[in-house]
Amino acid sequence: MPNLHPTLTAELHLSDGRKIALPVYQGTLGYNAIGVETLQKQGLFTYDQGLTSTALCESSITYIDGDQGILLHRGYPIDELAFNKTYLDTAYLLLEGEMPTEEQLTEFKKEICAHYMVNDQFTRLFQGFRRDSHPMAVMCAASSALAAFYNDDFQSDKDTDRTAIRLLAKMPTLAAMCYKYSIGRPFMYPQYHLSYAGNFLYMMFATPCEPYVVNPVLERAMDRIFTLHADHEQNASTSSVRSVASSGSNPFACIAAGIASLWGASHGGANEACVRMLEEIGTVDRIPEFIAKAKDKNDPFRLMGFGHRVYKNYDPRAKVMRETCHEVLQELGINTPLLEVAMELERIALSDPYFIERKLYPNVDFYSGIILKAIGIPVSMFTVIFALGRTVGWIANWKEMNEEHLKIVRPRQIYTGHQERHLK
Numbered sequence: 300m301p302n303l304h305p306t307l308t309a310e311l312h313l314s315d316g317r318k319i320a321l322p323v324y325q326g327t328l329g330y331n332a333i334g335v336e337t338l339q340k341q342g343l344f345t346y347d348q349g350l351t352s353t354a355l356c357e358s359s360i361t362y363i364d365g366d367q368g369i370l371l372h373r374g375y376p377i378d379e380l381a382f383n384k385t386y387l388d389t390a391y392l393l394l395e396g397e398m399p400t401e402e403q404l405t406e407f408k409k410e411i412c413a414h415y416m417v418n419d420q421f422t423r424l425f426q427g428f429r430r431d432s433h434p435m436a437v438m439c440a441a442s443s444a445l446a447a448f449y450n451d452d453f454q455s456d457k458d459t460d461r462t463a464i465r466l467l468a469k470m471p472t473l474a475a476m477c478y479k480y481s482i483g484r485p486f487m488y489p490q491y492h493l494s495y496a497g498n499f500l501y502m503m504f505a506t507p508c509e510p511y512v513v514n515p516v517l518e519r520a521m522d523r524i525f526t527l528h529a530d531h532e533q534n535a536s537t538s539s540v541r542s543v544a545s546s547g548s549n550p551f552a553c554i555a556a557g558i559a560s561l562w563g564a565s566h567g568g569a570n571e572a573c574v575r576m577l578e579e580i581g582t583v584d585r586i587p588e589f590i591a592k593a594k595d596k597n598d599p600f601r602l603m604g605f606g607h608r609v610y611k612n613y614d615p616r617a618k619v620m621r622e623t624c625h626e627v628l629q630e631l632g633i634n635t636p637l638l639e640v641a642m643e644l645e646r647i648a649l650s651d652p653y654f655i656e657r658k659l660y661p662n663v664d665f666y667s668g669i670i671l672k673a674i675g676i677p678v679s680m681f682t683v684i685f686a687l688g689r690t691v692g693w694i695a696n697w698k699e700m701n702e703e704h705l706k707i708v709r710p711r712q713i714y715t716g717h718q719e720r721h722l723k
């Protein structure tokens with residue numbers, strides 16, 4: 300049962316005359332939620348396809364107001380965090396509930412550095428894959444392989460904290476290894492003296508043959524991309540992590556479930572799909588053709604990077620991403636037709652009644668792909684980058700769930716199959 304106390308009561312009237320009183324809960328911000336836990340005792344379930352109106356849990360980590368386009372982590376607006384703080388500040392905030400002091404941040408960084416490296420056996424795990432494997436497939440395998448190395452009992456606070464640090468530290472290393480393996484280049488060891496984002500860029504792009512200097516503008520952009528993806532309350536991947544965790548699974552296996560869920564084009568895979576779409580559109584004059592396809596009910600095509608289950612307004616992350624995109628392209632002196640197509644597509648879609656009526660606005664994935672591509676990250680790695688940033692949100696949710704000792708997630712269904720029948 301929730302820790303919350305009901306503030307109101309709802310009454311459910313059934314046409315057979317039954318009346319059922321239900322508690323109504325109110326969080327700190329946001330919609331009221333009707334508690335339906337007692338319904339099953341009355342022989343009833345709720346039906347909410349896609350869980351669009353269902354709160355899976357109570358959580359104090361992240362708040363989204365989809366109508367206003369607001370995203371808060373532990374109360375702080377995402378743009379304030381992205382523009383003024385580093386990803387590790389935000390990671391600490393998500394995990395611990397408060398911004399770190401300078402000392403706490405130094406200690407946090409030190410611990411992360413100490414866990415950057417992965418066991419050398421991982422080089423063999425990678426060798427088992429085809430070089431052209433999709434990096435998300437390799438990341439799923441690599442993150443669940445961590446469970447084979449770390450199988451503490453995960454009950455004590457110390458175990459929980461160490462698991463969070465290990466995951467945060469090892470995900471960039473594994474992600475960069477995925478990339479290096481795919482291009483047949485040697486893995487690069489992490490560098491303790493670099494920032495979290497700088498170290499990731501180093502592991503991705505440095506070679507043993509020459510010095511590599513991290514470009515501060517790209518480092519900041521990478522850091523912002525991680526921050527903007529850090530958490531987003533109960534999306535498909537986070538609720539997958541929670542569902543798997545609810546059975547008491549190893550946390551590294553839970554994260555692998557999150558990665559698997561993130562992979563799909565309706566979720567994290569949209570950044571990859573969005574850049575592929577912008578490339579396919581190619582030039583501004585072809586935009587009307589694609590807008591028409593997106594509006595055609597007989598065509599499954601959707602404008603990638605547009606629309607969101609929760610935001611019915613401009614995604615606040617997309618605003619930061621848009622600004623960062625301009626910074627990166629300016630720094631690199633890139634004048635890409637992709638940006639031109641993206642900006643014009645955004646302009647046309649935002650003035651088209653189809654998109655206005657359905658409240659379809661650019662989401663976080665609309666501009667992120669252009670930035671990543673400019674940095675030199677291949678398109679197939681885009682969702683891996685999303686997974687890397689989101690890892691902290693998954694762990695924060697896993698941690699919160701552990702502290703609450705919640706029930707196993709076990710939804711029901713409306714059965715629409717055969718009546719009981721027998722073999723002849």
Ligand code: CMC
Nearest residue numbers: 565566567569593601602603604605606607608657662663
């Ligand atoms: N292009 C064209 N039409 C769209 C789009 C789109 N991108 N998104 C939604 N619609 C239409 C949809 O056809 C439906 O129209 P109608 O009412 O006439 O049937 C209406 O808008 C509502 O759509 P829905 O599918 O009920 O909305 P949803 O909340 O289930 O879907 C979504 C949300 C993100 C899956 C969807 O907007 C979409 O597929 N977007 C493209 C993929 C994308 O960019 N995903 C990244 C999401 S942000 C990153 C993350 O958090 O994972």
